[in-house]
Amino acid sequence: MSSPRRITLKELAAELGVSTASVSNAFNRPDQLSPRLRERILSEARRLGYQGPDAKARSLRTGRSQIVAVILAESLTYSLNDAVASELLSGIAEVLDAHGHTLLLLSGRQTPAKVPGSASIADGFIVYGLMPSLRLFADLPSQRPLVAVDFDIEDHASVHVDNEPAAYAIARHALATPPARPAVINLRLTEQPCNGRITSEHALLSASRTITRARLDGFQHAFVEAGIAPEAVPMWNIEENTHEVCTPVIAEILDLPDDERPDLLLCMSDRIALTALTLAEQRGLCIPEDLRITGFDGIAEGQYRAPRLTTVRQDSTEKGRIAARMVLGLDPTEPRQLSTALIIGDSCP
Amino acid sequence: MSSPRRITLKELAAELGVSTASVSNAFNRPDQLSPRLRERILSEARRLGYQGPDAKARSLRTGRSQIVAVILAESLTYSLNDAVASELLSGIAEVLDAHGHTLLLLSGRQTPAKVPGSASIADGFIVYGLMPSLRLFADLPSQRPLVAVDFDIEDHASVHVDNEPAAYAIARHALATPPARPAVINLRLTEQPCNGRITSEHALLSASRTITRARLDGFQHAFVEAGIAPEAVPMWNIEENTHEVCTPVIAEILDLPDDERPDLLLCMSDRIALTALTLAEQRGLCIPEDLRITGFDGIAEGQYRAPRLTTVRQDSTEKGRIAARMVLGLDPTEPRQLSTALIIGDSCP
DNA sequence: GGACGGTTCTGTATCGATTTAGTTAGTCTT
DNA sequence: AAGACTAACTAAATCGATACAGAACCGTCC
Numbered sequence: 216m217s218s219p220r221r222i223t224l225k226e227l228a229a230e231l232g233v234s235t236a237s238v239s240n241a242f243n244r245p246d247q248l249s250p251r252l253r254e255r256i257l258s259e260a261r262r263l264g265y266q267g268p269d270a271k272a273r274s275l276r277t278g279r280s281q282i283v284a285v286i287l288a289e290s291l292t293y294s295l296n297d298a299v300a301s302e303l304l305s306g307i308a309e310v311l312d313a314h315g316h317t318l319l320l321l322s323g324r325q326t327p328a329k330v331p332g333s334a335s336i337a338d339g340f341i342v343y344g345l346m347p348s349l350r351l352f353a354d355l356p357s358q359r360p361l362v363a364v365d366f367d368i369e370d371h372a373s374v375h376v377d378n379e380p381a382a383y384a385i386a387r388h389a390l391a392t393p394p395a396r397p398a399v400i401n402l403r404l405t406e407q408p409c410n411g412r413i414t415s416e417h418a419l420l421s422a423s424r425t426i427t428r429a430r431l432d433g434f435q436h437a438f439v440e441a442g443i444a445p446e447a448v449p450m451w452n453i454e455e456n457t458h459e460v461c462t463p464v465i466a467e468i469l470d471l472p473d474d475e476r477p478d479l480l481l482c483m484s485d486r487i488a489l490t491a492l493t494l495a496e497q498r499g500l501c502i503p504e505d506l507r508i509t510g511f512d513g514i515a516e517g518q519y520r521a522p523r524l525t526t527v528r529q530d531s532t533e534k535g536r537i538a539a540r541m542v543l544g545l546d547p548t549e550p551r552q553l554s555t556a557l558i559i560g561d562s563c564p
Numbered sequence: 565m566s567s568p569r570r571i572t573l574k575e576l577a578a579e580l581g582v583s584t585a586s587v588s589n590a591f592n593r594p595d596q597l598s599p600r601l602r603e604r605i606l607s608e609a610r611r612l613g614y615q616g617p618d619a620k621a622r623s624l625r626t627g628r629s630q631i632v633a634v635i636l637a638e639s640l641t642y643s644l645n646d647a648v649a650s651e652l653l654s655g656i657a658e659v660l661d662a663h664g665h666t667l668l669l670l671s672g673r674q675t676p677a678k679v680p681g682s683a684s685i686a687d688g689f690i691v692y693g694l695m696p697s698l699r700l701f702a703d704l705p706s707q708r709p710l711v712a713v714d715f716d717i718e719d720h721a722s723v724h725v726d727n728e729p730a731a732y733a734i735a736r737h738a739l740a741t742p743p744a745r746p747a748v749i750n751l752r753l754t755e756q757p758c759n760g761r762i763t764s765e766h767a768l769l770s771a772s773r774t775i776t777r778a779r780l781d782g783f784q785h786a787f788v789e790a791g792i793a794p795e796a797v798p799m800w801n802i803e804e805n806t807h808e809v810c811t812p813v814i815a816e817i818l819d820l821p822d823d824e825r826p827d828l829l830l831c832m833s834d835r836i837a838l839t840a841l842t843l844a845e846q847r848g849l850c851i852p853e854d855l856r857i858t859g860f861d862g863i864a865e866g867q868y869r870a871p872r873l874t875t876v877r878q879d880s881t882e883k884g885r886i887a888a889r890m891v892l893g894l895d896p897t898e899p900r901q902l903s904t905a906l907i908i909g910d911s912c913p
Numbered sequence: 914g915g916a917c918g919g920t921t922c923t924g925t926a927t928c929g930a931t932t933t934a935g936t937t938a939g940t941c942t943t
Numbered sequence: 944a945a946g947a948c949t950a951a952c953t954a955a956a957t958c959g960a961t962a963c964a965g966a967a968c969c970g971t972c973c
Contacts, residue, residue, distance in 0.1 A: 221707060223959055234923040239961060249921065270685040271629065272959030275620040275928050281682060282668070291657035291667070292881075295650045296864075308640035308669065317682045318640070318669045319631070322661060333630060333666045336619035336685075358570060458868045493869050515645075516865060519807045520842050532641075572929055583953040588931060598951060621929030625958050 222265045231259050242268055274336070283311055283542055284319045284337035286330060288344040289455075291322045297456055298486070298514040299531050300343070303364065306535020307341060314543055339542040342368075344426070360548070362541045364534060366425045372541045372548035376529045378426050381555040382433025385509050385527050386481055389563050390441040394479035394507070397443065398468065399434055400491070401452045402483040403427055408454045410464050415446040430483050430511065449477070453487060461490040469494055469506075478506055479563070485510035485517045485526055492524065492562060507563040513556075522561030529555045571614045580608055591617055623685070632660055632891055633668045633686035637693040638804075640671045646805055647835070647863040648880050649692065652713065655884020656690060663892055688891040691717075693775070709897070711890045713883060715774045721890045721897035725878045727775050730904040731782025734858050734876050735830055738912050739790040743828035743856070746792065747817065748783055749840070750801045751832040752776055757803045759813050764795040779832050779860065798826070802836060810839040818843055818855075827855055828912070834859035834866045834875055841873065841911060856912040862905075872909030878902070 228235040233256065240247040241256040260267075274280035285307060287294045294300040304318075311318050319337055321330055323345050334340065339360040363373040390397070404427045405413060435445040453464050465487070469476060482488040488510030492502060500506050502522050510517055513528030534553055540546040577584040582605065589596040590605040609616075623629035634656060636643045643649040653667075660667050668686055672694050683689060688709040712722040739746070753776045754762060784794040802813050814836070818825060831837040837859030841851065849855050851871050859866055862877030883902055889895040 224961095225959070235960080236923060236925095236962075237921090240922090243961080247921080252921080266684060267681055268961085269624075269959055270681060270683075271620065271624040271627075272928090273961075274685070275618075275624045275930085276959080276961045278620075278928075280620065280685070282685075291661060292654040295644075295654040295657065296647075298645075301644045301650060305641040305644040308644065308671075312640060312671060320657065320667045320669060322657075332616050332619060334619075335615060336623070336629070336631075458864055462868075490868065497870055515807055519811075519839065520869075521846055573931095574929070584930080585932075585953060585955095586951085589952090592931080596951080601951080617931085618929055621958090622931075623958095624960085625929080625931045627958075 221269075222263050224265075224268060227256075227260055227263060227265050230263065231256060239268065279338050280336050281316050282319050282337045283307075283316050283339050283341060283539070284321055284334045286321045286323050286334065286340060286342045286345070288323050290324045291320055293455065293457070294322070294343075298516065299456075299484075299512050299529075302514075302531035303343060303535040303538075306532035306537075307539045308535075309532075310536050310539035310543070310545075314545075316543065341538045341542055360542050360544065362538045362548070364538050367550065372550065374534055374537045374541065374551040374553065375426070376534070376553045376555050378429035379433045379436075381527045381529070381557075382430040382511070383436045384433075384557050385511070385525070386434045386437035387440070388525075388557060388559065389479055389481060389507060389509050390437055390443070392507075393441070394477075396475070396477045397438075397448050397479040397481065398477035399431070399448055399450045400465070400468075400480060400482045400487050401427060401431060401450060402456055402487060403454060404431065404452050404483075409452050410454050410460060411451060411467065413450050413452045415448070415450060427483060434481055456484050456486045458486070458490055461487050462494065465491045465494050469498055469500070476506075480506065480508045482508065482510050485512040485514045485524060488524055488526065488562070489517055489520075492522070502562055503564060509563045513558055518558070518560070524558075525560040525563035526558050527555045528558050529553070570618075571612050573614070573617060576605070576609055576612060576614050579612065580605060588617065628687050629685050630665045631668050631686045632656075632665050632688050632690060632888070633670055633683045635670045635672050635683065635689060635691045635694070637672050639673045640669055642804065642806070643671070643692075647865065648805075648833075648861050648878075651863070651880035652692060652884040652887075655881035655886075656888045657884075658881075659885050659888035659892070659894075663894075665892065690887045690891055709891050709893065711887045711897070713887050716899065721899065723883055723886045723890065723900040723902065724775070725883065725902045725904050727778035728782040728785075730876045730878070730906075731779040731860070732785050733782075733906050734860070734874070735783045735786035736789070737874075737906060737908065738828055738830060738856060738858050739786055739792070741856070742790070743826075745824070745826045746787075746797050746828040746830065747826035748780070748797055748799045749814070749817075749829060749831045749836050750776060750780060750799060751805055751836060752803060753780065753801050753832075758801050759803050759809060760800060760816065762799050762801045764797070764799055776832060783830055805833050805835045807835070807839055810836050811843065814840045814843050818847055818849070825855075829855065829857045831857065831859050834861040834863045834873060837873055837875065837911070838866055838869075841871070851911055852913055858912045862907055867907070867909070871911050873907075874909040874912035875907050877905045877907050879904075 224238050225235050228238045237248055237252060238256055241253045245253055308318050321333060323330060341362045341364060343364045361371045363371055365375045367373045438445045438448060451464055451468060453461055480491055482491060488508050491508050495502060495506050510524045510526035513526050517524030517526055537546060537551060541548050573587050574584050577587045586597055586601060587605055590602045594602055657667050670682060690711045690713060692713045693715065710720045712720055714724045716722045787794045787797060800813055800817060802810055829840055831840060837857050840857050844851060844855050859873045859875035862875050866873030866875055886895060886900060890897050
């Protein structure tokens, strides 16, 4: 069983006394040769342990690799543990897999310089949540399709949800019962990292992420409509959508004296909202009597618990499917906006 | 701005009037040419928009692609939404990224036939949780490193946790307070899919997954030691570690008449245990007075809630890191067994 | 019987890089 | 000043396939 080296198509052809073209055709275009010869080739291939045409050589020759690169804004370590990113990826994977493609995972964060190099193997790109300011795109092979998810790039396909109206809708719902002390917890709003209280000028000045910006706009629109001055609403910011990072910031909020502690928290993600829910419960606060909480995203964890989270459901899996279909050229590549659904749970009825 | 086609190294060399070797060296081996020439080449490359050596061609020539394929037993759609698999992937990604490699995601489930073909581009393989019976391995290029996670294959590196002793430990802890009606909820124990009650003979006969089998052995060992006949303990099985699939099975268990309803649930995963916890709370059962519940895995969701889940913590991220280090040849490839930690939470104090 | 058409199969250029062996030029020794 | 080194650069083979243009063969039809 000592196969010192993988056998090549050429060697297989020589062994059989046929041309390499025929062997190649036996694997790729059965109609180009007689069934008899094809069978002979395939059985000899099996006998010699030939695994079929080498993917590296094939992709060089044909120019296609059947690989789609997904470039994520955050680190892979973070993204893979984030429910929303995971849903997106699973939608992408579903479609790619169904069409014989595979998924190459890259992070725009950890190795920005290397991305174009590693990526050049891919047939197309799906870029998730990157700041448009990053000039990464300029370095990606420009002939291949690129789909932006959750933001826009000129001259490229994109898919995202209607963040602004969705945020407006949930805030409107929440404000229908007038809060005494509303507050907003943002996610990655500011240009430079910051975990904790932020002023509203600070927020307005430095908001760069399109999604976050849109959600905040939606909230503020609803505030104005409810007769509340947006700049009077205290805001916090959180840098990373994880339990670890959310916990201290939210603890700070909930540990304020009773007459300062918010009675309504509009959170920019379900992770933030769920952490708030847990910490509030631990402090013996009653939900929703003492504190109402809203999320954003509609992840499973928020719906399979009591109290159920009031949130906006965005179908990230479907977003992934569409992005994948676009990158494979199965869907038109015009910018696509998905709608969301307001889920009224028990955390803010 | 109409670059009709990506420029090649050869064209760049011609443009500069130097050999292709020098251009290649400018990118890969700075020590092989004068700084002056190198700078000239790099700046001309920038000017012409040359993105560096093409990954496809390079990988053909060098035989290395800087890509590691991760082959998951379950569908990608499922795996990406599973906390344990995600943690594993994030550990893998962390190490690969740090060493300039990227991660290609494949599912052993959806396209088993295509796996070897797509995979042949990779420098190495990490295979997660596949049944050893699958003959997939035989078809993977045998010269390249392969690391098995959570199971063993002959002649290959592997890394897993001590499932049997860990299961024994948590069951022993739970049984220290004698339960009136203990029960076990298995995960993917049986050969043919089955969601619901299973008999213990059924379980013993068809258990094929090594992890599940080991965990059940650990539980049963503890039962025997506590003077409980394992075959008298009712068992259920769940096919997929998701809220959707767990919910009806667990509802069936919790909706048994009071005198049949278990007062201790040993669950094979945190997902199962957490679903049980939620459903029990919804039914007004007191945890742990009316019902004690244990999990397995130690996912974050179980620790950031009240009551905290009693479970076994396995560090899947670390498992991923080690697998990645093995596949890159940074760690010795001897079979590696990681230890676990018993976490005594509030769901079974 | 020769022109024609259709299969079946082959020879070879090509994809875009890397790398070995080798050339040229310049520097250092003694 | 000849020989020995070294640094800087190049020519060309090579990685393993694919796909085009064309050759060989066979049967058919007028």
